[in-house]
Amino acid sequence: MTNVLLEARGIGKRFGGVLALKDVSLTIRCGEIYGLIGPNGAGKTTLFNVFTGLYPRDGGEVEFAGKPLQLDSPHRVAAAGIARTFQNIRLFGNMTARENVMVGRHVRTRAGVFGAILRSRAEREEEAAIRRRADELLHYVGIADRADDLARNLAYGDQRRLEIARALATEPQLLALDEPAAGMNATETAALRELIEGLRRDGVTVLLIEHDVKLVMGLCNRVAVLDHGEKIAEDVPEVVRANPKVIEAYLGTSAH
């Protein structure tokens, strides 16, 4: 049995009258790619927002890497080792690709105002290291040649990659990707798939929300299915695929 990285118990979330998450529990193990699927409006993104501290939850606990996770502020979640991307890409548009990734290093570095003003040796070395790491990560996700372009001028697929690079810059143990293949063509999706498999090889645990069922089934070690805010299945892809509830709720209602 592999180690548990994240364990969520009884997560609830409501928006006014809408119960977006009902008593959701799930367990993500170290080193796996964990898929989260479900029809539109099932609550997948909401669960991400709760896990990353962007939305306050209405009940439930999350344990991460053996410790209770403080969900009250996003930067603490990032510091604890969870990084994410957004369904509707959120980059710093007027910063270069490199600067976007450099921002991701913020949480692992420490130079303050005085270091910056005095350009102390420690600050200069840290700054150089931040820059080096950013360039490595741009290379890793395959957009090294775009380093000096403004983020908003990147092609769509490259923007998705850049968001992943920025997330990786925080040195996450768990990388949460919200529909990374949305809007991508077949070539871009294939390249993305390779990138995510590479992440697993490099020991990053991935939580993947995805609409592309083929991608999820081929990539994930385990898959959970959300429907109307409830988890209706959690297992290896083959078993989930055969689950009648899933077929009815998800595969039945979507075009796939």
Next chain:
Amino acid sequence: MGWSVKHKLGLVAVAVALIALPFVLAMAGTAWVRITNFAVLFILLSLGLNIVVGFAGLLDLGYVAFFAVGAYVYALLASPHFGLHLPFWVILPIGALVAGLAGAVLGAPTLRLRGDYLAIVTLGFGEIVRIFMNNLSAPLNITNGPKGINLIDPFRIGDFSFATTAGALSGPIKYYYFLLIVLLAVIVINRRLQDSRIGRAWVAIREDEVAAKAAGIDTRNIKLLAFAMGASFGGIAGGMFAAIQGFVSPESFILNESIMILAMVVLGGMGNIWGVIAGALLLSFMPELLRYTVEPAQKALFGRMLVDPEVLRMLIFGFALVLTMRFRPAGLWPETRHRRELDADRK
């Protein structure tokens, strides 16, 4: 980072020009040296406000409050009002600190606000500070109310006073050099901040606060830092203002001043240090230039005064602002170009 010969020569030329400038201006009249000094004060204020508005993207309509805090700190610690006469190099850092604290005090309750809402709250803050200065004269007379504080000490280093004339060095010229040094320091500080971990965090918040949070930035602290840093520059400028004027009163710190400083930042190009400096210079000098040209021009053209110069001056001034914003909405010298330059510099 290699400086080319051309670069070095250019730098030397600028330095010589800046050193010679006050003497050239003095030929046209000492008033022009004073006007230049005030322009430099406004550059300092604009650079301070630029940290809040330009870097971090937080609209602040009450910035003059920090200028006021710095000015009153200086006035209270170096005048007969309390009989205190501390040296300026002690007071200026105190003023920066107190103003920085005031910035944090303003920042703390406004962290969740953005845009228009933030503008309204900061506007209120600016007014509150001014009203305090107006009314803190009873029961304990701290600010001397609307009458203000008089006979403020000039800068002194030992026997060397900045207020007196020594040969060709008039008081305003001495202050000019002092202001120039402070300005250089502030420019260096600004550039370094902009190009640092903190500066990146400010821009990230400005660009997308949610993404900045998720990327691990403690947006609360980083915003407070922007408010405090910006305010402390205002505090330093305020201290120098008090010393140069020798007199402070609440009248100097009205909402109009906040708006003028903001206009300098926006006109020049938010976020770009050089743009902001250009904006501050332009808006400081244009009214003065117009003051000296509107009247003679009318006399020459029509033989007599048709329109009151003050009215015409403000009209032209406003018109120029509208035109600039119409044709260069991002300011005369916007930020992105500068960013690129910076990147090229570092390579």
